[in-house]
Amino acid sequence: MSSSQHIVCPHCHTTNRVSPAQRDQAPDCGKCHQPLFSGKPLALDEAGFARHVARSDVPILVDFWAPWCGPCRTMAPQFEAAARQLEPDFRLVKVNTEEAQQLAARLQIRSIPTLALFRGGREVARQPGALGVADIVRWARGHA
Template sequence: MTESTLHVVCPHCHTTNRLPLAHWSSAPDCGRCHRPLFAGQPVALDESSFERHLLRSDVPLLVDFWAPWCGPCRMMAPAFEAAARQLEPQVRLAKVNTEEAPGLAARYQIRSIPTLVLFSGGREVARQAGAMGQGDIVRWTRAHLAG
């Protein structure tokens, strides 16, 4: 019998790692760059790294679509970072700057920012526009993954 594994994309070098379930809670490191697979903070993604995290990871992906000029986006940033510490390793939190990745914003029809989009299994499962606090981000994410 083979040990069950999950695919986890490294937040640093974006390499896909096979992680045995037995090592899930033991602070695993990337096999390529040897940095932690879960650092408890959001990872900034561009268009190519977004695709890797979306399609090659078994970990659900919560994306904050934002822009540097957006006041509510800047206000929500500390709450999103705090939520990452609570939700990892069950969920990977990521930030996509819509100014630097306009193709992603167009593809996912981001009409207002900040917008949170939750992906699981490579597909969108929930979306929420507007700034949220840490507790609301955590509750919203867990509720949509449980349902």
């Protein structure tokens, strides 16, 4: 990879241009000076989801979940552990389908948890059901 990538800040949602060398050295946002990667999934609402998916050159791995869902709660720590392994090659985000009902309907999320991978503003893969950390990492890398 020789050219810079656009990476959306998880704190202020500003789009940053980051070189490959910078990306691997824990870069900070040019606007708010917070880390661009934290090794933790980012909770997004509909607007934040739209911004990250549309503007980021890094693949976005989304966990669609709900607080009342037992398998979602079981998978949450697995997804968090996967974030530590997959960043900065991926941005991991969580979307609460109870709070983002229009987004879930538009994307036809029929069951939760559901993982979806977005690249270049488009969904490229989807996996329903709870997975362990190794399966999440393998699935994401296999579809990147």
